Amino acid sequence: MDFLLSDIHSDLASTVDAILTKADMPTIIRAHAAGDPAAVTPVREQLAEAGICGLIIDDEHGGSGAGVTELVVTAEQLGRHGMPGPIIESLAVAPKLLADTGQHLRLGPIAEGTPVSCAIETWQPNAADAQAADQVYLLASGTLSVARIASTAASVDPARTVSTVAVDTVLVENVDSPAGAVSAADLGALATAAYLLGLGQTMLTLAAEYAQSRKQFGRAIGSFQAVKHHLADVAIALEMARPLVHAAALGADGMVPANTNVLADISAAKVAAADAAYLASRQALQVLGAIGYTAEHDLSLYLTKTRALVGAWGTPAQHRQRILNSL
Template sequence: MRFALSPEQLDFGTSLRKLLDAGQTPAAVRAWASGDPRPGRALLRQLAGAGVLGLAIEEAHGGVGAEPIDLVVAFQEFGRAAAPGPAVETAAAIPALLQALPQPDLAARWLPDFADGATLGTVAFATPGRGPVALDADIADVVLFVDGDKLCTARRTGPVRSIDPARRLFQVAADEVLVEGERVLDAGAAAFDAGALAAAAQLLGAGRALLHASTEYTKQRKQFGKPIGEFQAVKQKLADVLIGLDLAEPLLFRAALTTTEPTRSRDVSAAVIACGDAAYAAARAALQVHGAIGYTAEYDLSLWLTKVTALRTAWGTPDLHRARIARALRDETLLERALRGTA
């Protein structure tokens, strides 16, 4: 199995990076956090014009119909830029949800507007122990709620505090039931995996942005008359971060290339854990390298630090994903034993 991106995919990622850099993304993130979504929505419309929001949407609904690996390329750049908004939900989770249902009218109702950036969507899942929470439910035009075997529209009921001010979370309550039945369970699982995969890609991109910022800062900050990047301890710490990010990348690509169960959920969870751990290590190293300035909200580094911390659990905690991996491996072992017993 090939885990290297094609020249076309590399060029696509480079073009998105240039677009996000030109869009003054840090300013848009801060405006989004303060309740002004206009710069962020303008940026998302630009990305939609480049086809990003329609990558996972079938051509019949105005999208590109690209492969999951192309979505991973895009969301790495989202993470690298710390871009705001419910992009994971609009471009990954909801398209996977609606296109897995036997009711094509729902996909036709919303996905064309998602693809061209005219509409943003968000989705909440029923979670044991707490109420359903949706990202940017005050800004999104479409709010959906997957409650077991029911798919409903939803309304927000109250804010939920997030460590990342740009991730505006709200509790939601079910409104109109759109679809009910066993197919919703399968569609909900596909949507969760698509969202988790996109979040893992964001984490990897954010981790690489943190590593770059740290490396550049070590060339400027001086101690004892020379740049701190010349000290072996600093070099070793940043090298460890690079190794962690590089080792996480093949797991992310493997998850993007896996399309069938039960291996899809296992591979997505492995990618979430690896990318989350690597990005968190990059965040810790960035704080240590930058010192006190890294803790200040005014310094742009904080945008990535809070993003990584929030994203690590946004699509399932590490414990949840480890449990999914363990369950998949157990099921594979039981199947192998059963097959050997009947051979």
């Protein structure tokens, strides 16, 4: 099986990267953390114009009609820049959840860039960045509802909040996913895995650049073998996790043999990507030292976001248990 990206995927990644690079995302992340979620609105509008916000929404309802492979390519670029807000929920979870439950008329605003958040029992019972969303959906006890925010708490990531939500308006009762089918929560886990890959890549880049410029004993610290080995371990972890993410995306798109356990593949991708990104955060901080954790340095934006997302859309323990159950 070929996991190499096609020219179409490379062009998609370049488009998203160009939009986010031009936007100066570190400044937007800091504004979001300071209580200004509208700071990211112009970027979201540009992504919507490029068809990114409605990537997996079908053409009939205003989307691009793309697949999960395109979704993970996009999510990795969003992670490279650390785009704040309920981006995974808007890009992956809500479109899948609403389409699966027949709520297609609610997809149009999402494709146009309206941010939404979701909470799904077991996998993500609290809604991320619900205060920055125009709509919050809750799937609990087999019932899909529009939810209201009950309470909100800060997370380790200053640019991310988590909210407990309660039922406001019931939309669909007796929601039941077929056994073995990829659910909205699974798609959230896979998109989060891709986002974490992007975060890990950015932290590796920041650490490598610092290692080349910082000097000790008259030499760049990147010339020391211990530093090289730390960064090489990160590069290997990221490169080993990326094919797992791409393979799981192919599975979710139905492009694998029928006997493939796609859900276990998604869990493997989430675990590997989370471990790789967390390793990147630890090693980058070791290379940069205390300056890397200061609010003034961009590395801190990605360190805290990584820690917050390791347990998003399924904890490592939950996903490891699913892999174990599949063996």
